[in-house]
Amino acid sequence: MALAPRLDLRQSQSLVMTPQLQQAIKLLALSNLEIEAFVAGELEKNPLLEAGGPAEDFAQPAADGIDREMEAHAVAAEVGPSDQLIGQGLGGADSPLDVDYGAETFIDNGPGDRMAGPAGGSSGMDLLSPGSGEAPDFDSFANPEQGLQEHLMDQARAALTDMDLLIATQLIGQIDEAGYLETNLLEMAHALGVPLQAVEHVLGVIHSFDPSGVGARSLSECLALQAKEADRYDPCMAKLLANLDLLAKGALPQLRRICGVDEEDMADMIRELRGYDPKPGLRFSHESAAPVTPDLFVRATREGWAIEINSATLPRLLVNRSYYVELASGPQDRVSKAWLADCLASANWLVKALDQRQKTIIKVASEIIHQQEDFFRKGVEYLKPLTLKAVADAIQMHESTVSRVTSNKYLSCPRGLYELKYFFTSGVAAAGGDGAVSAEAVKSHIKALIGAETPDAILSDDTLVDLLRAKGMDIARRTVAKYRESMGIGSSVQRRRQKALRGRAA
Numbered sequence: 396m397a398l399a400p401r402l403d404l405r406q407s408q409s410l411v412m413t414p415q416l417q418q419a420i421k422l423l424a425l426s427n428l429e430i431e432a433f434v435a436g437e438l439e440k441n442p443l444l445e446a447g448g449p450a451e452d453f454a455q456p457a458a459d460g461i462d463r464e465m466e467a468h469a470v471a472a473e474v475g476p477s478d479q480l481i482g483q484g485l486g487g488a489d490s491p492l493d494v495d496y497g498a499e500t501f502i503d504n505g506p507g508d509r510m511a512g513p514a515g516g517s518s519g520m521d522l523l524s525p526g527s528g529e530a531p532d533f534d535s536f537a538n539p540e541q542g543l544q545e546h547l548m549d550q551a552r553a554a555l556t557d558m559d560l561l562i563a564t565q566l567i568g569q570i571d572e573a574g575y576l577e578t579n580l581l582e583m584a585h586a587l588g589v590p591l592q593a594v595e596h597v598l599g600v601i602h603s604f605d606p607s608g609v610g611a612r613s614l615s616e617c618l619a620l621q622a623k624e625a626d627r628y629d630p631c632m633a634k635l636l637a638n639l640d641l642l643a644k645g646a647l648p649q650l651r652r653i654c655g656v657d658e659e660d661m662a663d664m665i666r667e668l669r670g671y672d673p674k675p676g677l678r679f680s681h682e683s684a685a686p687v688t689p690d691l692f693v694r695a696t697r698e699g700w701a702i703e704i705n706s707a708t709l710p711r712l713l714v715n716r717s718y719y720v721e722l723a724s725g726p727q728d729r730v731s732k733a734w735l736a737d738c739l740a741s742a743n744w745l746v747k748a749l750d751q752r753q754k755t756i757i758k759v760a761s762e763i764i765h766q767q768e769d770f771f772r773k774g775v776e777y778l779k780p781l782t783l784k785a786v787a788d789a790i791q792m793h794e795s796t797v798s799r800v801t802s803n804k805y806l807s808c809p810r811g812l813y814e815l816k817y818f819f820t821s822g823v824a825a826a827g828g829d830g831a832v833s834a835e836a837v838k839s840h841i842k843a844l845i846g847a848e849t850p851d852a853i854l855s856d857d858t859l860v861d862l863l864r865a866k867g868m869d870i871a872r873r874t875v876a877k878y879r880e881s882m883g884i885g886s887s888v889q890r891r892r893q894k895a896l897r898g899r900a901a
Contacts, residue, residue, distance in 0.1 A: 419748040423755065423799040427690045427708040430749070434710045443719050443742045447711040543572065543609075543679035550604045555597065562587060562597040566610070574609040574676025575617070606675040614673055615639055621671040631656050635664055642668075645892035689807035691760055693771070700764050700771070704753050712749060714742045755792075759800045760815070762786050767818050771808055776840065778833040781819050823870050832868050838878050840866060845884055850894040855887045 425433060438444050544567055551563040565587065569578040580598065584591045601610040607624040611617035615636045622628040622636070631654045635642065641650050642665070651661050672678070692703045719739055727735070763786060769777035783801075787794040801815035820833045844862055848854050854862070856875045863870050879886075885893070 415744050415748070418745070419751065420799065422748055422752050423796065424802050426688075426803045426805075427705055428688055429803070430752075431708060431710050434712060434745075434749075437712075437745060441738050441742050441745075443715050443738045444745070445713050445715050447713040541679065543574065543676045544568065544570065546679055547601065547604055547609065551601070554600055554604075558589065558593070559597050559600075562589065562594055563601060566594070566598060566601060570610060570676065572676055573674040574606065574611070576610050576612050606672070606678060608672060608675040617673060617675065618668060618671050621675075622667070625667075627667055631660070632664060632667075635668070645895060687805055687812060689812055690804040691756070691806045693760070693764060693806055693808040695771075695809070700761075700768075702757055702760050702764065704756065709753075712742075712746050714739070714746060755796070756800055756804070758790050759786060759792075759797055760806065762789050763801075763815065763818050765789075770818070771810065774810070774839075776836050778818070778820060778836045780821060780823075780831045780833050783819060823868055823874070834878070837863065837868055837870060838882060840868070841875065841878055842882060842884070845879070845890070848890075850891070853887045853891045853894070 422430065422433070434446075438446060547567045547570070548564070551560060551567060555563050562583075565583060566576065566578070569583075570576055576598070580594045581591055584594045587594070598610060602620055604610070608617040608620045611620055618639075619628060619633070619636050622632050634654045635650065638650060638653055641653075647658075647661060651658065654661065654664070656664070688705070688708055690705055690708075692705060694701050694703075719735070722735055723732075763781070764771060766781055766786065766789075767779060769779065783794045783797045787797045790797075801819070804815050806813050806815055817835075820835050823832045823834060823837050840863060841859060844854060844859060856872050856879070859875050859879075860870060860872050863875070876886075884890070
């Protein structure tokens, strides 16, 4: 075969990851709040994009009877108050609407529109802020919370001066958020160039600060400070605090011998300890968890399940074509003309990508609800095993697309707020061999069985296995132990000990 250069014409197909396609893929994985931030950045870069008002509500027309009643109610509002209507013989116009508020014909704009405030209709919150377009932020009325270190420094400035105040500043800076001191006093004394007794003296002053128990170097010292504050620190309590490890093991007979008390006094001491705060500094921790905003609303209707995108957190984009025509009709060079064309193409693509994103989310959520309908109707015990591939095959999409759609997105339904990933769980084989049971359903059954046990009938893992198999769940003992530990539930020995201590302290 001769080797020689030549030209060939070939035709082939390939997927090219264009910037627009990369952007569309990126938008799928973003939540509504992240989309809002992304759109805000696009509005700044593209002059042809503008934020539109809330989406129009395409509600079905109400029944004729309701329309007539609403018309009569409007006439009554125009004529005057009820007393005046009765005087004019028009009392029927002010009669209450004969409407079934639970019926589907009474149009409800949906939870997303109700969250939107004035856009979805007036709400009771609007009465609190007349003339304003949004409800007040009640969080802004709250005073800023003071942190633990600021609280301790205020007390230190009032109680100490000069060098002692400097030592206190260094000590308070080493107190963690739980209220414990995390430093060596001798090392700090060397670093500050002061005697150890001076550091210990200042630490003693800090121990008298509020909250009681702050600045302790161990749990026993923290509880001892609180016992001294309550005037309950006697020799017996001191011995009990020195042997907290025995109390954790439930060795009450050995503790009674060490403390030299009877059963009644021991129960009283344990009850006293239960009233103390092992982490006094946490009450000053004001780190609030960020609220989760649902991306989807799901509610039951007569025809099935209604799924709605949360429009309150989803911005609406419009392409300002009149502004484009105005710019295009003016004088411009080649660079400006190309830039304007790019802006128009980018704006059109973004609007189309956002619309396609909503359709994809609705499609995936609809299939999840179809697969997990028993969960929405009956509860977590009926949650089925589900995989991303099963949903992807059902809606004829790629598995990676379903994974992006379900990332960082939450669904609000009558049963609560759930992340979309929650509905994808592994399965446990059924005892009868037909089908499988979701791992979340098994955990729910384990939690319910343990919650119903009595102090004199603690369920072991083997007993839990038998009870679950009686419910149709074929599960091994080590799996029960793994699920129990993942929920933070102790072993049967630990639960028996805890219930015994609660019974003695009650």
